[in-house]
Amino acid sequence: MAQLLDGQKLANIRATKLKKQVDELKKQGVQPFFSVINIGDDISSKIYLKSKKKLATKIGIKQKNFQLDSATSQAELLSLIARLNSESQVNGIMIQLPVPSQINLNEALSLIDPEKDVDCLTPSNVGRLWQGNHFVEPATAHGILALLKHYQIDSSGKHVVIIGRSSIVGKPLAALMLEQDATVSVLHTKTNNLAKYTKEADILVSAAGQLGLITEKMVKDNAIVIDVGINRIGNQIAGDVDFQNVAPKVSYITPVPGGIGPLTVESLMEQVVKLARRKNGR
Amino acid sequence: MAQLLDGQKLANIRATKLKKQVDELKKQGVQPFFSVINIGDDISSKIYLKSKKKLATKIGIKQKNFQLDSATSQAELLSLIARLNSESQVNGIMIQLPVPSQINLNEALSLIDPEKDVDCLTPSNVGRLWQGNHFVEPATAHGILALLKHYQIDSSGKHVVIIGRSSIVGKPLAALMLEQDATVSVLHTKTNNLAKYTKEADILVSAAGQLGLITEKMVKDNAIVIDVGINRIGNQIAGDVDFQNVAPKVSYITPVPGGIGPLTVESLMEQVVKLARRKNGR
Numbered sequence: 001m002a003q004l005l006d007g008q009k010l011a012n013i014r015a016t017k018l019k020k021q022v023d024e025l026k027k028q029g030v031q032p033f034f035s036v037i038n039i040g041d042d043i044s045s046k047i048y049l050k051s052k053k054k055l056a057t058k059i060g061i062k063q064k065n066f067q068l069d070s071a072t073s074q075a076e077l078l079s080l081i082a083r084l085n086s087e088s089q090v091n092g093i094m095i096q097l098p099v100p101s102q103i104n105l106n107e108a109l110s111l112i113d114p115e116k117d118v119d120c121l122t123p124s125n126v127g128r129l130w131q132g133n134h135f136v137e138p139a140t141a142h143g144i145l146a147l148l149k150h151y152q153i154d155s156s157g158k159h160v161v162i163i164g165r166s167s168i169v170g171k172p173l174a175a176l177m178l179e180q181d182a183t184v185s186v187l188h189t190k191t192n193n194l195a196k197y198t199k200e201a202d203i204l205v206s207a208a209g210q211l212g213l214i215t216e217k218m219v220k221d222n223a224i225v226i227d228v229g230i231n232r233i234g235n236q237i238a239g240d241v242d243f244q245n246v247a248p249k250v251s252y253i254t255p256v257p258g259g260i261g262p263l264t265v266e267s268l269m270e271q272v273v274k275l276a277r278r279k280n281g282r
Numbered sequence: 283m284a285q286l287l288d289g290q291k292l293a294n295i296r297a298t299k300l301k302k303q304v305d306e307l308k309k310q311g312v313q314p315f316f317s318v319i320n321i322g323d324d325i326s327s328k329i330y331l332k333s334k335k336k337l338a339t340k341i342g343i344k345q346k347n348f349q350l351d352s353a354t355s356q357a358e359l360l361s362l363i364a365r366l367n368s369e370s371q372v373n374g375i376m377i378q379l380p381v382p383s384q385i386n387l388n389e390a391l392s393l394i395d396p397e398k399d400v401d402c403l404t405p406s407n408v409g410r411l412w413q414g415n416h417f418v419e420p421a422t423a424h425g426i427l428a429l430l431k432h433y434q435i436d437s438s439g440k441h442v443v444i445i446g447r448s449s450i451v452g453k454p455l456a457a458l459m460l461e462q463d464a465t466v467s468v469l470h471t472k473t474n475n476l477a478k479y480t481k482e483a484d485i486l487v488s489a490a491g492q493l494g495l496i497t498e499k500m501v502k503d504n505a506i507v508i509d510v511g512i513n514r515i516g517n518q519i520a521g522d523v524d525f526q527n528v529a530p531k532v533s534y535i536t537p538v539p540g541g542i543g544p545l546t547v548e549s550l551m552e553q554v555v556k557l558a559r560r561k562n563g564r
Contacts, residue, residue, distance in 0.1 A: 122409065123407075123410045123413060124405040124406040124409055125405075126408070126409030126413065127404065127405030127406055127407065127408030127410075127412075128405045130408050130409075130453055131388060131408065131449065133388075157472050157474050165460050167412070167413065171412055171460075174456070174468075178453075178468060181470075181472035183467065183468070183469050183470070183472075183473040183474075183479065184468050185466065185467040186456075186460060186465070186467075187465050188460070188463075188465070190438060190463035191439070191465040192439050196482075197441075197465065
């Protein structure tokens with residue numbers, strides 16, 4: 001039976017450390033300030049916003065949510081971003097996904113001040129990441145690396161297979177894993193025969209968002225399985241991995257919930273604090 | 283026996299088309315202007331500079347080489363870059379590699395005006411590429427895609443295995459291949475058992491710079507083999523692939539010389555012209 005990679009536990013440990021840093025910053029007159037823009041009424045988004053705010057409050061980060069109407073125009077969004085860019089007390093700006101179809105997300109993201117780009121989605125921060133300069137790190141990828149490190153799992157020389165090529169998870173994780181000297185394969189919706197690749201993975205990361213995608217036949221004995229999927233079934237969430245049948249076969253596995261989810265939220269707060277420290281020369 | 287992917291022939295075809303574009307631009311008073319900075323006396327660099335200049339002249343691009351002493355300081359290099367950034371007639375700036383050890387290449391590259399960054403090595407242009415915005419494209423990756431397209435080889439759904447994770451070839455090619463819907467694996471010096479991966483490649487791209495690295499046992503029957511390696515043996519050059527023994531087994535293969543090399547130089551000129559056109563609103 002696999003050892004559980006307990007993301008919730010690590011998130012708690014890291015949040016406690018982060019709170020101490022924030023306490024120190026506050027003593028020096030620095031209040032980390034995080035602005036989140038949410039457009040429309042996506043139910044999952046509201047849940048994420050709530051869990052972010054809860055953790056931010058616990059750590060001592062000021063989080064302000066800007067709730068925009070689902071009919072918000074591109075111009076209105078850009079104008080809000082410009083305002084937040086110019087407000088010196090704001091350290092981090094994030095656009096909660098998904099956004100309605102009238103929004104040109106790439107244009108909006110590229111207008112965020114790179115110094116306030118907590119999600120590492122502006123072109124210059126994406127480029128820096130690929131060049132080994134961790135000006136800011138995408139939260140999920142950062143959380144995955146922290147989790148592997150916590151359990152003393154070395155990625156060097158390992159075959160890391162990533163399912164998903166999003167800007168938020170798959171691509172930045174590929175960058176960080178290459179930097180860790182892993183051999184990296186990126187699979188996606190156009191990949192023929194997923195199992196052919198997943199069976200070769202020493203470390204398998206599924207960020208497909210497809211319930212039960214990964215069955216026990218698709219993983220190698222003793223592999224390490226990281227489940228980034230968050231799929232809702234009623235009030236419950238479950239991952240991309242058929243946990244019950246995969247867990248007995250592998251050496252390590254993340255649960256869902258309690259795995260990468262809480263680590264992602266905590267990592268995001270770390271980025272806010274990182275940007276606040278840099279801004280204030282600390 | 284494999285069909286030859288004739289990079290030299292395609293480079294000639296594309297150079298002829300490019301010359302027509304440049305002739306048109308000149309009629310409108312636009313003279314594409316390319317500045318190359320070379321530091322020190324690397325023999326290969328001098329050969330590349332010569333072949334660039336020859337093609338630039340043929341196409342009608344003005345190329346000016348700045349030859350700096352091998353003892354050039356970082357400050358001198360940065361000052362030259364600043365000058366070239368400010369000179370409005372300069373459309374493209376490139377630093378010829380390798381540079382001497384006293385030079386901080388990343389710092390120098392990041393100071394190049396992204397509007398003049400022909401090699402796509404500034405952070406914002408690297409980020410743009412990963413986001414699907416081809417503001418400028420790295421020459422080798424651009425050449426490889428052009429070659430596959432010319433021979434009507436579709437990368438979608440194929441397993442593309444890239445050996446090498448450099449900023450110049452491996453990483454940008456991974457970005458472009460993911461965009462083409464290929465499943466992408468990136469191998470490098472820390473990969474254990476290269477053959478295990480190369481044997482699975484539908485399209486194998488070797489950018490290792492290691493003579494004879496790829497033997498016939500390492501490739502799948504009917505694979506497509508792209509050899510980016512340029513290894514010097516006296517006055518001759520040869521690739522990473524044991525061409526004689528690999529060619530009979532695969533469906534397509536690039537020769538060295540006459541494959542990716544000439545396409546890279548031609549693609550670089552395309553980027554200079556692209557930047558000159560954009561600068562002049564054309």
